Amino acid sequence: MSKKAKDSVPDDSEIILGILNGSKDILERVYKSYFPMILKLIVSNNGDEDEAKDIFQESIIVLYNKIKCGNFQLNSKLNTFIYSVCRRLWLKRLSQKGKYSGSLTDFSELVAVDEDLAYHLGKEKQFTQMAEALVLLGEPCKTIIIDYYINNHSMQEICDKFGYTNADNVKTQKYKCLQRLKKLFFKNLKNDRNEE
Amino acid sequence: MKSEIEIITLTEAYYRAELSMEERSAFEKMREDPEIDSQVVSHYNLMKQISDYGNYQYLRADMETIHDQLDVASLMDELIPAETKIRTLWRKNRINAAVAASVAILAAFLTVLSSGYFNGPTTDPNYNYLNRKVDNIVRSQQQINQKINSSSIEIENPSRFAATGFALSTNGYIMTNYHVVNGADSIYVQNFDGESFKANVIYTDVIYDIAILLIEDNNFTPFTSLPYTIKKSGSEMGDEVYTLGYPRDTPVYTKGYISAQTGYKDGISDTTTYQVTLPVNPGNSGGPVLDSRGNIIGIVSAKQKQVEGATFAIKSEYLVKSIQTMQDSLDHSLVLNKKNSLSGLNKTDQVKKMKKYIFMVKSY
Numbered sequence A: 001m002s003k004k005a006k007d008s009v010p011d012d013s014e015i016i017l018g019i020l021n022g023s024k025d026i027l028e029r030v031y032k033s034y035f036p037m038i039l040k041l042i043v044s045n046n047g048d049e050d051e052a053k054d055i056f057q058e059s060i061i062v063l064y065n066k067i068k069c070g071n072f073q074l075n076s077k078l079n080t081f082i083y084s085v086c087r088r089l090w091l092k093r094l095s096q097k098g099k100y101s102g103s104l105t106d107f108s109e110l111v112a113v114d115e116d117l118a119y120h121l122g123k124e125k126q127f128t129q130m131a132e133a134l135v136l137l138g139e140p141c142k143t144i145i146i147d148y149y150i151n152n153h154s155m156q157e158i159c160d161k162f163g164y165t166n167a168d169n170v171k172t173q174k175y176k177c178l179q180r181l182k183k184l185f186f187k188n189l190k191n192d193r194n195e196e
Numbered sequence B: 001m002k003s004e005i006e007i008i009t010l011t012e013a014y015y016r017a018e019l020s021m022e023e024r025s026a027f028e029k030m031r032e033d034p035e036i037d038s039q040v041v042s043h044y045n046l047m048k049q050i051s052d053y054g055n056y057q058y059l060r061a062d063m064e065t066i067h068d069q070l071d072v073a074s075l076m077d078e079l080i081p082a083e084t085k086i087r088t089l090w091r092k093n094r095i096n097a098a099v100a101a102s103v104a105i106l107a108a109f110l111t112v113l114s115s116g117y118f119n120g121p122t123t124d125p126n127y128n129y130l131n132r133k134v135d136n137i138v139r140s141q142q143q144i145n146q147k148i149n150s151s152s153i154e155i156e157n158p159s160r161f162a163a164t165g166f167a168l169s170t171n172g173y174i175m176t177n178y179h180v181v182n183g184a185d186s187i188y189v190q191n192f193d194g195e196s197f198k199a200n201v202i203y204t205d206v207i208y209d210i211a212i213l214l215i216e217d218n219n220f221t222p223f224t225s226l227p228y229t230i231k232k233s234g235s236e237m238g239d240e241v242y243t244l245g246y247p248r249d250t251p252v253y254t255k256g257y258i259s260a261q262t263g264y265k266d267g268i269s270d271t272t273t274y275q276v277t278l279p280v281n282p283g284n285s286g287g288p289v290l291d292s293r294g295n296i297i298g299i300v301s302a303k304q305k306q307v308e309g310a311t312f313a314i315k316s317e318y319l320v321k322s323i324q325t326m327q328d329s330l331d332h333s334l335v336l337n338k339k340n341s342l343s344g345l346n347k348t349d350q351v352k353k354m355k356k357y358i359f360m361v362k363s364y
Helices: A012-020 A024-044 A049-068 A078-096 A114-137 A141-150 A155-162 A167-195 B004-015 B021-030 B034-069 B072-079 B082-114 B125-150 B316-327 B347-357
Strands: B161-167 B173-176 B187-190 B196-205 B210-215 B240-245 B252-260 B263-265 B268-270 B273-277 B288-291 B295-303 B310-315 B358-363
Touching (some): A012 A024, A024 A078, A024 B072, A049 A078, A049 A114, A114 A141, A114 A167, A114 B034, A141 A155, A141 B034, A155 A167, B004 B021, B161 B240, B173 B358, B196 B316, B240 B295, B240 B347, B263 B310, B273 B295, B347 B358
Antiparallel strands (some): B161 B173, B161 B358, B173 B210, B196 B210, B240 B288, B263 B268
């Protein structure tokens, strides 16, 4: 089999594998292959290129969430999935703007994406709350948490970066930071639930 | 009993694969205590929530980088038809356009005002001259009109549009399509014997595409009776129907059947019409559609393009409805015929009796 050109449309199983492995190359090829379709959808239906970008990127996040939580089944083609998600997101945006005219010009077939969007909505809410909690946490806690839990730095690296005298001090500091983050994050979540 | 900080440290080390084999199995054994296990699980979930959030941020950043490499402008050119682009451009700039337009209108208005346009009737001699000229034109046009009216309408004055209509009552009411008479200056109807009569539009119904004319011509002798009635109820799919119309200069008989209970308009089905399989031509518009017993069940309205034989006929129920709404406002009473004298006859005799009451409608 010949090797595929870098910007060719990757096949669906290749994409899923690439996403699971966190491949940037796959992300780039997915992005470049599917963005034009969504640009066409949004611009043909009262939107502009910036809105197309927002909607498309959100649909990629939906796709990542779906694949990463491991229950992705190839019931439909990926491009149909992305198209359907974007279509729903755009309909929602249009009705929020009060601009929905009752019909969309379509360029693809559709699949049901309700569950994925509901899951995505919940995830999105958690992300916002995490972002808010991290801001409220302040420095140096924020960086310690990010370095350790997101960038996967070791305690020793963090110790060196912040100039702590020994790793045990960092461990205590990190523990305190984490307790505060927990409080902020879950308080936010709880508040939010109470409001609903 | 382990402290919380120890459990957290162990959990993290476990999931980051920093434990030795022995430490791993010790940790797993420790998790057999449900209370400890629940602490491990909840800490693991928090770790995951933080790292998910991080991945999400990185994903967004990566997408931004990729997006910046795209040439969106040329993608737009490639994908979007020019018409849509103009719409987008219009939407983006309409406020500017509106401001520009208001400024332009204001400027024009001020210019006109300053030129003295509103300063009462002008005494400019050129103006009077122009006025006289207009008078002359009006006069010559009246002369032309008189000439036209005094001479009978002949073939050298071909009508803009010819279609079909049928008598609704004995005293000269004729029904045809709205689209036949729409925009016409004057209308003549011609009977089977080739006699033309002047007719006026009395009533139009744009929605059902119906127009009712009245012959207002001294040469017209009212009918003694009409042979057909208008059916007030619906007809069934498969019913045999026929029409008589003027696609040419002589009446033409065409037969067919009702092929669907609904017609088709602007891409949706239209319950006010039947689809009939009846090979008709444009001149058949406005012609009556009769069933085998000589009841008018509809009026030929439109032919679907590209589909051979698919014709639409406005249902007679709506014809009756239209007539009822306009009946009260008439100077000449419109009495619909109640007695059908065609029902016992065969087709040939029906057509023979019918043709007297079918008119060619010529609009100019």
